[in-house]
Amino acid sequence: MKAALCLLITNNALAQKKAPQFLIKAKIANFTDSLLFLNYGTLSASSIDSAVVKNGVFTFKGHVKEPAVAMIFTKNFKVKIDLYLENSNIAVEGDANSQFKYKVTGTGTTKEYEQxxxxxxxxxxxxxxxxxxxxxxxxxxxxxxxxxxxxxxxxxxxxxxxxxxxxxxxxxxxxxxxxxxxxxxxxxxxxxxxxxxxxxxxxxxxxxxxxxxxxxxxxxSKVEEGKPAQEFTQSTPDGKPVTLSSYKGRYVLVEFWASWCGPCRAENPNLLKQYQLYNNKGFDILSVSLDNNKDNWLKAVEKDALPWTQVSDLKGWSNEVAVLYGIRAVPASFLIDPAGKIVATGLRGETLNKKLETLFGQVPAN
Structure with missing residues (x-):
C-alpha cells in the first residue's frame, strides 16, 4: 500500500514537472516603471500576473491549457502589448516611447497572431x-x-x-x-x-x-431587433427604482453610457435635441450609466443638462443591466416600441434622427 502511494505521488510530481509552460522574456527600451502586468485567458475566465522590471528587462512564466490571448501592460497603459500565449518560449522587444514599435517572436499561434x-x-x-x-x-x-x-x-x-x-x-x-x-x-x-x-x-x-x-x-439573440426587451429594474441617483416596463405605451431609447466615455458625451447634445423634439409625441430616453463613481456620474448629467431619467448600480462594466444586454462597449442603445419590443439597436447621430423622424414625422423648425 505504501509503495503504491509513493508511486502515485511520484507520478503526480513527474506529471507536474512535465506540464508545458510558456516563458516570456522581454526587453523594453526607455521603460521607467518598476512593475508590469500580464493578463491572459478569455473574457469570462482570465488570469493576471505581475513582474518586476529592471533596466527594461522582465520575464513571465506559466501554463495555459490552450492558446490564449494576452496583454502585457502598465497601470497607466502607456505600455500595452497584445500577444497570443501558448506553452513555448516567447521574446518581446519594444520601446516604451512608441506604442506601435513592439515585436513579439514565437512559434505556432503566437507567431500567427503577431503576423x-x-x-x-x-x-x-x-x-x-x-x-x-x-x-x-x-x-x-x-x-x-x-x-x-x-x-x-x-x-x-x-x-x-x-x-x-x-x-x-x-x-x-x-x-x-x-x-x-x-x-x-x-x-x-x-x-x-x-x-x-x-x-x-x-x-x-x-x-x-x-x-x-x-x-x-x-x-x-435575446436582445436583437424584433425580440421583446429584457425587463429590468435599476435605481436613480436618489434611490428610486425604475422599471423598463413602466415605459410601456411610449417609444423609449435605452442608452448605455458613462461620464468617462468621450463619444457618449459627444452624442448627448444630439440626444437632448431629439428628446426636446419628440418627447411630447411619445418618445423618451432612459440612460443606464456604467460609472462606478457617483460624483462623476452626477457631474456629467448636470454639465450635459440631461432632463430624462438616469439609472445605475455603480458597478461599472459589471452593471447588471449592461450584462443582461451584452454590453461590452459604449455608447450602445436599444430603441423599444410601445409594446416593449426592440425595434432598432446602435442608433446614434443621423441614424437616430432619421429613425425618429420616420416614427413621429418631421417637426417644423422654430
Whole structure:
C-alpha cells in the first residue's frame, strides 16, 4: 500500500514537472516603471500576473491549457502589448516611447497572431498619419484637400474591419479567428457572426473561447431587433427604482453610457435635441450609466443638462443591466416600441434622427 502511494505521488510530481509552460522574456527600451502586468485567458475566465522590471528587462512564466490571448501592460497603459500565449518560449522587444514599435517572436499561434497584428499596426500607423495631415490642412484653411485625406483615412480605417472578417472566414481552425469573432459579435453583427461561428472547426467551437462565443451569441439573440426587451429594474441617483416596463405605451431609447466615455458625451447634445423634439409625441430616453463613481456620474448629467431619467448600480462594466444586454462597449442603445419590443439597436447621430423622424414625422423648425 505504501509503495503504491509513493508511486502515485511520484507520478503526480513527474506529471507536474512535465506540464508545458510558456516563458516570456522581454526587453523594453526607455521603460521607467518598476512593475508590469500580464493578463491572459478569455473574457469570462482570465488570469493576471505581475513582474518586476529592471533596466527594461522582465520575464513571465506559466501554463495555459490552450492558446490564449494576452496583454502585457502598465497601470497607466502607456505600455500595452497584445500577444497570443501558448506553452513555448516567447521574446518581446519594444520601446516604451512608441506604442506601435513592439515585436513579439514565437512559434505556432503566437507567431500567427503577431503576423496578423503587425498588418493592423502598419495600417494604423499610416491611418493616424493621414488623420493628422488632414487635421493640419484643415487648420491651415485647405478644407478641400483635408476632406480628401479624411476620406482616405476613413477608408484605411474601415479596411481593418474587412480584413478581420476575411481572416475569420479563411482560418476556421485558428484560435485567433475565434478571438477576432468574439470581438466582432454584437447585436448589429449577430446574424453574420452566427454564420462565421458555424463555419469554425469543431475543435475551435469546443475550446474555451469557442464556448464563450456560443454563450455570447445565445445572450445577444435575446436582445436583437424584433425580440421583446429584457425587463429590468435599476435605481436613480436618489434611490428610486425604475422599471423598463413602466415605459410601456411610449417609444423609449435605452442608452448605455458613462461620464468617462468621450463619444457618449459627444452624442448627448444630439440626444437632448431629439428628446426636446419628440418627447411630447411619445418618445423618451432612459440612460443606464456604467460609472462606478457617483460624483462623476452626477457631474456629467448636470454639465450635459440631461432632463430624462438616469439609472445605475455603480458597478461599472459589471452593471447588471449592461450584462443582461451584452454590453461590452459604449455608447450602445436599444430603441423599444410601445409594446416593449426592440425595434432598432446602435442608433446614434443621423441614424437616430432619421429613425425618429420616420416614427413621429418631421417637426417644423422654430
Amino acid at each position: 496578423l497584428n503587425q498588418r493592423f499596426m502598419d495600417n494604423r500607423i499610416r491611418t493616424v498619419a493621414l488623420f493628422q495631415k488632414a487635421y493640419d490642412l484643415k487648420n491651415a484653411g485647405d478644407t478641400v484637400a483635408a476632406k480628401q485625406l479624411q476620406a482616405r483615412a476613413d477608408s484605411q480605417y474601415q479596411w481593418e474591419y474587412k480584413a478581420r472578417h476575411e481572416y475569420i472566414a479563411g482560418h476556421p481552425k485558428s484560435y485567433i479567428s475565434a478571438f477576432e469573432l468574439l470581438g466582432y459579435t454584437t447585436t448589429i453583427t449577430l446574424s453574420n457572426s452566427i454564420k462565421l461561428f458555424n463555419g469554425l472547426d469543431a475543435s475551435i467551437k469546443e475550446s474555451n473561447i469557442g464556448k464563450e462565443i456560443a454563450a455570447r451569441i445565445e445572450l445577444l
